[in-house]
Amino acid sequence: MKLLGISGTLIGAKTGILVKKVLEEVKQNHPEIEVEYLDLMDYDIQFCDGRSPSAYSEDTRTVIEKVSAADFYIIGTPIFQGSITGALKNLFDLIPPNDLRNKVMGFVANGGTYQHYLVIENQLKPIAGFFRAFVAPSYVYANSDHFNKQNEIVDSDLLERISRLAEEVVHMQKALKADYSQVK
Structure with a gap:
């Protein structure tokens, strides 16, 4: 099983730290799971315009392939202007919907106010629903107060929520994999 962590931003460090x-x-806690980190800052991804994935640049194709090949995900975004980043939205637009179907997603986000956690509920969860993905019940939202000046996580409650999310996505993925293997 392959877990892909995605930092869906082109600026800042906190989202990547959370993912x-x-x-x-x-x-x-689960060394048998293959883990990979995908930072959108490391790629020059083209804007989605509806063409076949094979017609995009090498960086764009690489990212599409990495996302499509993963079994489950931790997806992170900072909250800007009360919304997910354009880079993350573009990534969702690039991925063929069937490539995310029946896969588990866990979400992390960070923002400047405590109320921005609602973006997870009102934007990310509906996007996952469109893809027919399974969403972990917990998610992690961090405010600037949860980090010190060196961008280290200093809030014990946040660390507990991170641990819970990690366990939930693994538990869900293992249970779904077992269920689907019995169907075949």
């Missing part, structure tokens, strides 16, 4: 922390928890 990586969930991945570290999974690695530590």
